[in-house]
Amino acid sequence: MELNYSPEDIAFREKTRRWLEANVPTQELATLEERKAWHRKLYEAGYVGMLWAKEYGGWGASPMRQAIVQDEMARVSAPPPINGLGIGFIGPTIIVHGTDWQKQRYLKKMLTAEEIWCQLYSEPNAGSDLASLRTRAEDQGDHFLVNGQKIWTSSGPISDWGILLARTDGKVAKHKGISCFLLNMRQPGVEVRPLRQITGSSLFSEVFMTDARAEKRDLIGNLNQGWEIAQTTLGWERGANSLGRVTRYAIAFTQLVRAAKELRRGGRPLVDDPVVRAKLGRIYADLEVQRYAGLRVLSALLKSDSPGAASSITKLSYTEFEKRYYELALEILGPFGQLISAREEFEEVDTSSGEPGTWATAFLWSRAGTIYSGSSEIQKNIIGERVLGLPKEVRADRLKA
Numbered sequence: 313m314e315l316n317y318s319p320e321d322i323a324f325r326e327k328t329r330r331w332l333e334a335n336v337p338t339q340e341l342a343t344l345e346e347r348k349a350w351h352r353k354l355y356e357a358g359y360v361g362m363l364w365a366k367e368y369g370g371w372g373a374s375p376m377r378q379a380i381v382q383d384e385m386a387r388v389s390a391p392p393p394i395n396g397l398g399i400g401f402i403g404p405t406i407i408v409h410g411t412d413w414q415k416q417r418y419l420k421k422m423l424t425a426e427e428i429w430c431q432l433y434s435e436p437n438a439g440s441d442l443a444s445l446r447t448r449a450e451d452q453g454d455h456f457l458v459n460g461q462k463i464w465t466s467s468g469p470i471s472d473w474g475i476l477l478a479r480t481d482g483k484v485a486k487h488k489g490i491s492c493f494l495l496n497m498r499q500p501g502v503e504v505r506p507l508r509q510i511t512g513s514s515l516f517s518e519v520f521m522t523d524a525r526a527e528k529r530d531l532i533g534n535l536n537q538g539w540e541i542a543q544t545t546l547g548w549e550r551g552a553n554s555l556g557r558v559t560r561y562a563i564a565f566t567q568l569v570r571a572a573k574e575l576r577r578g579g580r581p582l583v584d585d586p587v588v589r590a591k592l593g594r595i596y597a598d599l600e601v602q603r604y605a606g607l608r609v610l611s612a613l614l615k616s617d618s619p620g621a622a623s624s625i626t627k628l629s630y631t632e633f634e635k636r637y638y639e640l641a642l643e644i645l646g647p648f649g650q651l652i653s654a655r656e657e658f659e660e661v662d663t664s665s666g667e668p669g670t671w672a673t674a675f676l677w678s679r680a681g682t683i684y685s686g687s688s689e690i691q692k693n694i695i696g697e698r699v700l701g702l703p704k705e706v707r708a709d710r711l712k713a
Contacts, residue, residue, distance in 0.1 A: 321376055328384045331357060336390045344470055347394040351425040359385075360393050361403070361423045368407060369420040375614050382556030386563065397466060398422040398429030402475045409492075409533040409541050418473070418494065430471035432462040432495060432519060433542065439464070440687040442477070443486040443539060449478035449493060449526060456480075456493065456531075458501070458524040464684065468504040468517030471497045476526065477538050490538035494530040501525065511673050557630060558603045561637065564674070565599060568592070568641055575648060582644060591640045598633050605629050625699065628691040631681035638675040645671060 317325070335357075341347045354360045362378040364370020385392070393399060403422050406414055421427040438445040447460025458478055465474070474495045481489035497504070501524030506514040533541050569592060572582040582588050605626050642649040649671040682688045696702040 317376075321380065324377055325380045325384065328359070328381055329387075332384055332388050332390055336388050341391055344394075347391070348425045350391055351393045351395060354393055355423055355425075360395075361399055364403065364407070364419070364423070368403075368415055369423045375610055379556075379610050383559050386556045386559035389563070393425070394467075394470075395422060395425045395428055397431055398427075402429050402431065405475065405541060406494075406532065409537075411529075413529060414494065414532070427472040428467060428470050430465050430467045430474045430497065432465060432474040432476040434464045435461060436463055439683070440690045442542065442686075443490065445477055445479060445490065447476070447478045447521065448482075449476075449480050449491060451480070455528055456526040458493070458495065458521045458526050460521055462519040462521075463507075463516075465504070465517045465519050466515060468497075468519055469506060471504075473497055474519070475532070477542055478526075480538075481536055484536070487539045489536055490542075491535050492532040492538040492541040493526040494532065495521075495524065495526050499524060511676050558599070558606050561599055561602065561634075564641075565595060568595075568644065571648070572644055575645065577646070588644055591644055595637055595640055598636065602630050602633055624686070624691040624694040627685060628688055628695065631678075632688060634678045634681050638671065638678045641671055642675050649675075 335353065337346075337350060341350055351360065358371050358373070359381050361368075361370040362373040362381065363375060364372070366372045384390075399422065403419055406418060410418075418427070422429060432447075433442060433445075435445050435447060445460075447458065447462065449456040449458045456478075458476070460478065462476075465471075474497050476493045476495040477490055478493060479489050480491040483489070495502070497519075501522050503520040503522070504517045505520070507516045507518060508514050509516065532538075569583070572588060572592065575582045577585070583592075609623065609626050686694070693705055697704050
């Protein structure tokens with residue numbers, strides 16, 4: 313499919329650029345309320361919930377317009393919406409699989425950041441092999457009783473609601489006995505414990521549910537349909553926001569080239585070293601590959617398709633690239649790249665989490681990308697089975713009736 317910007321798209325980009333230059337915060341958003349206020353400002357300007365239908369409070373814009381906004385926000389390092397997980401993944405899942413009541417109750421407050429959302433999928437023994445989850449939801453007649461533990465939950469301490477996968481039938485194959493719920497995170501039976509990461513921050517949490525209550529009306533889809541529903545969420549997470557990510561990479565590459573020109577080794581600028589130039593050339597070539605991979609996802613969205621299994625190609629490609637990228641960056645920068653406190657002349661770079669950090673922080677974050685939302689090994693299985701049509705991996709759970 314040919315991807316060209318129409319005159320209307322070009323005008324929209326110019327309008328968005330002017331708005332961001334006039335409104336992007338000049339200081340760090342230090343409090344939750346400041347982050348919510350920025351989210352609402354983006355929403356009121358038409359830059360949050362762009363793909364959502366107007367009947368749900370969205371703007372009914374095209375994927376091209378959303379890609380332009382992501383691109384322009386990355387260009388000026390604008391803070392992301394605080395409810396990005398809800399807007400990008402959970403909301404679309406409710407739109408596809410939820411009831412009319414669920415759409416009316418949750419979507420508008422999600423868009424305005426009145427309620428913050430998190431994802432309750434991974435467990436200590438069920439990450440890439442998500443179907444092995446052990447959290448249980450037992451039918452109590454008018455509600456479900458939830459017991460179990462989740463881990464690697466983004467925005468856990470500030471979340472009001474979470475989308476939860478729990479086992480509701482232990483007698484069938486593990487993929488078939490899972491259901492999907494919307495869970496109130498503010499109830500007494502839910503405990504959130506932040507996890508301190510190798511970067512020093514605590515962006516993730518573990519969540520403990522002890523006799524937590526999930527209402528019958530908050531079951532998404534049918535009972536034991538959770539695995540199918542989870543694929544909707546993970547498909548968007550793996551591929552739908554790739555263009556803005558590529559722009560962040562490109563900005564960081566410009567910073568890296570500038571640093572290579574300014575730093576000297578053996579009395580000569582680093583960029584004069586042919587080995588360094590070759591490494592920079594490889595990064596640039598790989599960056600262009602990522603750009604076209606992002607355009608491939610955009611092409612699918614413009615045809616009204618969800619990213620689907622092909623999103624695994626994008627996810628595998630960009631996370632492995634990111635790992636190579638920051639490894640090479642630290643090789644080029646040497647001891648300067650190891651500094652945790654960024655020197656002013658080298659600026660800060662955006663990590664894979666979308667949060668600003670140093671080159672060392674970005675390097676540490678790059679390892680996570682090959683694990684979250686399904687490890688690289690899992691993505692290769694998905695590509696082999698669902699994209700290339702190869703025979704499925706032989707597993708014990710697939711042998712069950």
